[in-house]
Amino acid sequence: MNTSLEEKLRKKSIKPTAMRLLVLQCLMEQNRALSLNELEVLFENADKSTIFRTLKTFQENYLVHRINDGSGAIKYALCDDDCICSLEDNHIHFLCTKCEKTYCLKDTPITTPNLPNGFRANFANYLIEGICSACS
Amino acid sequence: MNTSLEEKLRKKSIKPTAMRLLVLQCLMEQNRALSLNELEVLFENADKSTIFRTLKTFQENYLVHRINDGSGAIKYALCDDDCICSLEDNHIHFLCTKCEKTYCLKDTPITTPNLPNGFRANFANYLIEGICSACS
DNA sequence: AGAACTTTGCAATGGCATTGCACTCCTTAA
DNA sequence: TTAAGGAGTGCAATGCCATTGCAAAGTTCT
Numbered sequence: 001m002n003t004s005l006e007e008k009l010r011k012k013s014i015k016p017t018a019m020r021l022l023v024l025q026c027l028m029e030q031n032r033a034l035s036l037n038e039l040e041v042l043f044e045n046a047d048k049s050t051i052f053r054t055l056k057t058f059q060e061n062y063l064v065h066r067i068n069d070g071s072g073a074i075k076y077a078l079c080d081d082d083c084i085c086s087l088e089d090n091h092i093h094f095l096c097t098k099c100e101k102t103y104c105l106k107d108t109p110i111t112t113p114n115l116p117n118g119f120r121a122n123f124a125n126y127l128i129e130g131i132c133s134a135c136s
Numbered sequence: 137m138n139t140s141l142e143e144k145l146r147k148k149s150i151k152p153t154a155m156r157l158l159v160l161q162c163l164m165e166q167n168r169a170l171s172l173n174e175l176e177v178l179f180e181n182a183d184k185s186t187i188f189r190t191l192k193t194f195q196e197n198y199l200v201h202r203i204n205d206g207s208g209a210i211k212y213a214l215c216d217d218d219c220i221c222s223l224e225d226n227h228i229h230f231l232c233t234k235c236e237k238t239y240c241l242k243d244t245p246i247t248t249p250n251l252p253n254g255f256r257a258n259f260a261n262y263l264i265e266g267i268c269s270a271c272s
Numbered sequence: 273a274g275a276a277c278t279t280t281g282c283a284a285t286g287g288c289a290t291t292g293c294a295c296t297c298c299t300t301a302a
Numbered sequence: 303t304t305a306a307g308g309a310g311t312g313c314a315a316t317g318c319c320a321t322t323g324c325a326a327a328g329t330t331c332t
Contacts, residue, residue, distance in 0.1 A: 017279065017328095036320080047281045052321075054279095068206040070261065072289090073319065094255060108249050116241065118269025119230060125206065127261040133254025153310065172288080183312045188290075190310095208320090209288065 011081075012061040019046060023054050024063070024078075033067050033075035033093065033102040069095040069102045069127055077104050087112070090124040096132035103132065147217075148197040155182060159190050160199070160214075169203050169211035169229065169238040205231040205238045205263055213240050223248070226260040232268035239268065 005024055009016040026042060027034060039051050055076050058064040065085050067075045083089045092105040110126050141160055145152040162178060163170060175187050191212050194200040201221050203211045219225045228241040246262050 015278080019280080037318095049282080049321080050280050056321095068204060070204040092249065094251070097258065105252065108251065111247060111249070112264075113228065113244050113247070115230070115244065115264070115266075116269065118272055119266060120272060121264045121266040122233065123265040125261075125263040125265070127263075128248075128251070128257045129259040129261070130251075130255060130257040133252065136254055136256060151309080155311080184288095185290080185313080186311050192290095 009063070012058075012063045014057060014061050014063065019043075019050055020054055020057070022046075023051060023058070027064065027076070027078050033069070033077035033104065035071070035073035035075045037073055039076075065089075067093050067102060067104075067127075068125065069093060070129075071095065071100060071102070075102050077102075080106065087121060087124060090126070092126045092128060094132065095127060095129045096135055097129050098131055098135040101132065145199070148194075148199045150193060150197050150199065155179075155186055156190055156193070158182075159187065159194070163200065163212070163214050169205070169213035169240060171207070171209035171211045173209055175212075201225075203229050203238060203240075203263075204261065205229060206265075207231065207236060207238070211238050213238075216242065223257060223260060226262070228262045228264060230268065231263060231265045232271055233265050234267055234271040237268065 005021050005028075006016045008024060009020060014020060022043060023039060026039065036048065036052055036055065039055075040046070040048050043051065055064060058076070059066060062079055062083050062085055064076045065079050065083070067077060069075055077093075079085065080089065090110055092108045092110055094103045094105055095101075096103075105128075110124050112121060112124060115121060141157050141164075142152040144160060145156060150156060158179060159175060162175065172184065172188055172191065175191075176182075176184050179187065191200060194212070195202060198215055198219055198221055200212045201215050201219070203213060205211055213229075215221065216225070226246050228244045228246055230239045230241055231237075232239075241264075246260050248257060248260060251257060
């Protein structure tokens with residue numbers, strides 16, 4: 001049906017199934033990071049493990065990245081088109097402590113600091129907690 | 137016995153008990169962030185919940201801060217003396233993906249970026265994963 | 273249509289944080 | 303000195319979330 005969604009999956013070598021298209025569409029519409037539980041609620045008739053495996057597939061193919069925002073549940077957000085989830089692709093995430101929503105701040109790049117001698121960085125997760133624009 | 141440890145607790149209004157002194161001593165010696173499980177192993181004869189509550193007490197009195205390093209287990213590290221765990225006290229944490237140890241990089245301050253309009257920061261957690269100096 | 277593979281649903285399982293309850297220990301007031 | 307009350311501890315659950323084994327359903331290919 002929605003050719004652009006299918007195309008997005010195919011570009012990442014993911015076979016488009018009904019479930020996958022729905023999850024992808026949902027992630028695009030929400031434009032923020034969603035937890036497995038949030039998706040489970042949105043798709044009441046789908047099983048948790050199916051959604052979990054869908055997200056796992058997405059992640060393995062660099063379609064989404066996992067975000068640990070300390071809320072207890074891992075959240076998932078869409079990657080940029082050419083993302084390979086390397087250090088350069090890492091960006092700041094913002095967790096609103098009021099509405100519990102997590103946003104990717106892709107326009108706010110992470111400045112990687114100088115590390116002490118002998119320390120090498122492979123991955124960065126910069127989380128900021130506070131109040132989002134909708135809640136303030 | 138160890139007056140300086142007791143003093144450290146009293147300064148933070150924590151009544152020094154045997155368990156608390158042991159946990160504090162351990163955190164000072166290790167000089168890194170420890171998980172509940174790691175402490176449990178070190179103090180085999182102490183109960184998990186006791187250590188948990190010890191750490192909770194420490195945290196409530198700004199003696200330790202909790203670190204979510206994405207390893208699945210929360211880790212605990214000593215605060216600086218005058219820490220009140222505010223945004224200014226936040227610092228970078230480094231998780232070595234080889235030895236799984238987490239370090240506070242207190243000498244590497246977090247530069248808080250400009251946030252989009254309407255976003256206000258209260259807390260920052262900047263985690264870097266990579267290889268530590270001991271493992272590289 | 274049938275074989276092989278993929279995806280999905282259901283029902284565990286496991287790890288970790290957290291808590292209720294009872295027991296012990298310590299302090300305090302009579 | 304002793305009784306009472308509070309704080310600290312240990313044990314045994316509980317709950318939440320991620321993850322997985324297995325079988326059923328769907329898909330693809332011949």
